Amino acid sequence: MFSYCTDPGTLEGLTWLSCYLTTGKHQSIYWAVGTVLLLLAITAPTALLFGFGGASAARSRFAPLSWFGKIYISVVRGVPDIAFFLFFVIALDQAFEWVRHKVKCPDWDQEVWQGNDFVVCAEAKLPLGNAAQWVHETYGFFLAVLTFAIVFGAFAANVLYGAMQAVPRAQIETAEAYGMSNRQAFWRILVPQMWVYALPGLSNLWMVLIKATPLLFLLGVEDIVYWARELGGSKTAQFTDYPHPDWRMWYFAALLIFYLGFTRVSEIVLDKIMRRLTKGQATMAGEAQRKAAA
């Protein structure tokens, strides 16, 4: 990185550290921070969407849809996320490739499962075998987002389901009295009002989501904890210009600060949103706000 870094063996103190912290390998951990943040930013709305779908399905009057929603919520919530991650991504990937295989290569005469091997025709590969590296990376990232969204969507569905039930019945009855259809009452009355009830649960879910990111390496995305372990482990002089003993302690301490800081910022932002949402709501907190202003 810096011009004086050509011979790190001769450096000492802060200059050594400045070279050490800017090696290509360290760039990877800085990138990983960005990857984790990006993943969180994409996963949160996606999971919310899955959760909304799951909760609406569970409330549906059409029985099979309602069963589907309820089974999705309870099964995925019942399984530790780690166990889910360990086999689900491969299954998801195979499912995509299998569907593409059926569509793109209808004349294929070989078995898809040959013993242990999962073989699809070259055109059905995801991404294609000769795709550029960023395509592979993006696809892996996309699968990770999808898996996270499915898992956390189930939790979000549970929270939203509860929130929909918590909207006072009288509100819906009033809507019906005004002649709104079920669909109208759902979209115009229930959905706008449920957020205030859902937010405490959702903000907790966000905190859990942040803390689930160390599991990302199971999904093939090399996250910050993976790199902290890799960079912190002791290094011998034969394979690096920067040998050092076991420094995982320091790397993990940095991660601890990162996670605590991120949590604190999230808390402050979520508090603001909650205060905003509470405004004008028929809850105790809303009442307190009204009194304070008056």
Added chain:
Amino acid sequence: MSCWDTIADYGLRSLGHGERLLPRSDFTLCQQFTLIGSGMIWNIYFGTLALISGFVLATAVAMGKAARNPWLRKPAEWFVFVFRGSPLFIQFFFAYFLFLSLKSTYPVFSPLTAAALGALIVLFLNTAAYSAEIFYGALQSIPKGDIEAADAYGMSGWSRFRRVIWPTMLRLGWPAYTNEAIFLFHATTLVFFSGFPTIKQKGDALYYASYFADKTFNPFIPYPILAFYFILLTLAVIFLFGRVNARLNRHLPQETRSRIRLRPQLIR
């Protein structure tokens, strides 16, 4: 070899009883079910003990956090913030490091480096922090009238806490606490996965599941078995906590009871 023999040989393998060597070839479904089930003993052990001990500390921390005295409030707030704000992964790592260095100075601490005690302590502190936050939230939403009524009856101090505040707090926080219990049982799978070494191949359910996944190179059998066991465990937790919930709310009319159960509370 029949399945009963397998169960006899491996049913308690996670505690070190039965066959010393794990199966190494010709893996059967029965072996996978038995060993992964045997590993569940550890998950239940960690979950149950951490939950019970954590409950006591959580109540104390919640009271501390609600206290006026900053000497009580500040430590409680920091305790909750640190344990809720960092991944369990990192907590296990630091705890193991700390226990190792304690052990090298004072041999008294040597049992701490084994998962059975060391990981239990981490899980205990972790669940205490999460539960304390739930109870604190519940404490804040105790209806003012309840406390005024207690005062009117001349209750104060311990008897007011024991007979009014504490039961109401539990009642309000219970749905969220149920979620916390579920999460805690799930979190027990991290013990051997990231934190503590496995001694003599005595591991938890995830350890055996990944053992089979590694030997058979097929993740699609052992992990769904693990998932199956955890769904059963989760259902059991929901059932037990539901019974407690019914008891906590037994004074309320039917209609109100179900509404309280469905009101969303903080989940972990």
Added chain:
Amino acid sequence: MNKLILSVAALALSAGLASAQTVRMGTEGAYPPYNFINDAGEVDGFERELGDELCARAELTCEWVTNDWDSIIPNLVSGNYDTIIAGMSITDERDEVIDFTQNYTPPAASAYVGLSADADVTGIVAAQAATIQAAHVAETGATLLEFPTPDETIAAVRNGEADAVLADKDFLVPIVNESNGELAFVGEDVPLGGGIGMGVRESDGELKGKFDAAIQSMKDDGTLNAMIKKWFGDEALVF
């Protein structure tokens, strides 16, 4: 989809091959000197150099991918990369699921390392989970202590948690050499496994054939031995 491509091996190939399928080489990136991530953040090590040379000889375009060790075989059979080149010993149980090329290192010895040369190898022995060494320790009757990564097994010996560690000797040699006498080899070497080979899918006979031929040509002209000596020292076993 456990993968993150760290670098593309831009091989000097004729322009006519530009349209050929890329061969994706899966490795772990955490097992020096076989494979590791160098200071520049790229896959490096004996297997990187070997793999690039093999690809050049077989006239293939290759791309390097790292993957967690635990799921390295499931991801190969489900087609997320095409070869495993990650210091993987050829064993019967692995051979049932995937195919191996001929070995590119002689059957390597594993060795015990402890704090002194008379450490108790029947006491508590650390090993990386899911390795042939872990399986071996379980059979010897010593108390097996399993860690997820090789680094942690060494750390366990250093801090006294384990009496000894059993691992590939090639992995241990640089660590012992640089420990300033803190660590020492214990007892005789333990022969385990049938050498290290490249793993390919059983349905991928053509690719296996190409790499087999390339490895054979490197064995024949002595470049493989030179490469082994370069990475593992002059005492290393050669063909």
